[in-house]
Amino acid sequence: MSAHTVSAALLAFCRSLPKIELHAHLNGSVRESTLQELAGEQLKLGGAKTLPECFKLFDAIHRCTTIHERIQRIAREAAEDFAADNVVYLELRTSPKVHLEHGVTKRSYVDAVLAGLAEYQAACSAVGQTGATVRLLLSIDRREDAAAALATVELAAELMPRGVAGIDLSGNPAAGELATWLPALRRARSLGLALTLHAAEVFNPGETAAMLDFAPERLGHMCCLDARLEAQLAASRIPIELCLTSNLLSGSVTRLPDHHFAALHRAGHPVCLCTDDCGIYGTSLSRELALAGACFDLSPAALARLCRDAAGYAFLPADERAALQAREAARAAAEAAAAAAAAASAAEAAAGCQSLAALLAWLRGHRISQRLVSVSV
Numbered sequence: 001m002s003a004h005t006v007s008a009a010l011l012a013f014c015r016s017l018p019k020i021e022l023h024a025h026l027n028g029s030v031r032e033s034t035l036q037e038l039a040g041e042q043l044k045l046g047g048a049k050t051l052p053e054c055f056k057l058f059d060a061i062h063r064c065t066t067i068h069e070r071i072q073r074i075a076r077e078a079a080e081d082f083a084a085d086n087v088v089y090l091e092l093r094t095s096p097k098v099h100l101e102h103g104v105t106k107r108s109y110v111d112a113v114l115a116g117l118a119e120y121q122a123a124c125s126a127v128g129q130t131g132a133t134v135r136l137l138l139s140i141d142r143r144e145d146a147a148a149a150l151a152t153v154e155l156a157a158e159l160m161p162r163g164v165a166g167i168d169l170s171g172n173p174a175a176g177e178l179a180t181w182l183p184a185l186r187r188a189r190s191l192g193l194a195l196t197l198h199a200a201e202v203f204n205p206g207e208t209a210a211m212l213d214f215a216p217e218r219l220g221h222m223c224c225l226d227a228r229l230e231a232q233l234a235a236s237r238i239p240i241e242l243c244l245t246s247n248l249l250s251g252s253v254t255r256l257p258d259h260h261f262a263a264l265h266r267a268g269h270p271v272c273l274c275t276d277d278c279g280i281y282g283t284s285l286s287r288e289l290a291l292a293g294a295c296f297d298l299s300p301a302a303l304a305r306l307c308r309d310a311a312g313y314a315f316l317p318a319d320e321r322a323a324l325q326a327r328e329a330a331r332a333a334a335e336a337a338a339a340a341a342a343a344a345s346a347a348e349a350a351a352g353c354q355s356l357a358a359l360l361a362w363l364r365g366h367r368i369s370q371r372l373v374s375v376s377v
């Protein structure tokens, strides 16, 4: 079987699992149909791209999402699409962008994203559904200077009551230096914002070691490590957001079976599977799980456990995270109880057959009723 194909049954099973998505970029999660409509041209989504090609495509997407109503629309559609894939908790991330020619400031950009997410929640409520829980992370773009990074952090802190849960560092890994954004990241930490950093997408041992020393709540990717960094990561126990298709198509890993998911999962390191940019790479969280299942020979129980464990890495206040974990554990327990009841009923039926068989054997042995014994089981 090709590393990139999964059976329909496995994909259906993964779709049925309630899932937690912790690493999804708003603009990278844009619907292809929406992008073609907004761009008015054919932009090639899906398929292999080099990292520079990915960032060119991101720039093309960003050119299409420069006005408030479009930003609101792609945020609403992203929430709808993840929920349709049975994602029950979603952390969406985006860099607040400035398009002064369209009256878009960092603040109004994030307002538009939050309006899109609120629109999604309102549509769910209108039909009596809870919908997916969605939180927003604001990303510092690696092209930004220290002041711009700090402005993003202050904005995130102000919008925490409206669903902003943390700060991400992302963008072209060839751009900028960690030292530029460290003051902003420290400020975020002091304000109670959780932190995740895109790390080791390319081999940059000095920066990766410094990121591990900084000890954010989560790290993204961690593809390019040497033995020393692997040991440092193992000791840190920092949960890693892993994106199989993204890493493969952008060339951070060369073969899916060689993806570092296998070693981290085997070692019991906390990991979660994520999509990164499901629009750009033509994937879904269900497909990422199914790929992991097929490539790394994971049982259905192991796949379900991956989904439940991810709830523990969510950027939620401790009580809300505990509630999410409890809800997922209860759902898993109910499923396990249903499976156990089905197994017990099958065992009971088998045991019943066995006792009847034993009785008939006894009757045969005591020649009590040949007629009864001749009644077949």
Ligand SMILES: [Zn+2]
Pocket (backbone or CB within 6 Å): 023, 025, 170, 198, 220, 276
């Ligand atoms: Zn990413």
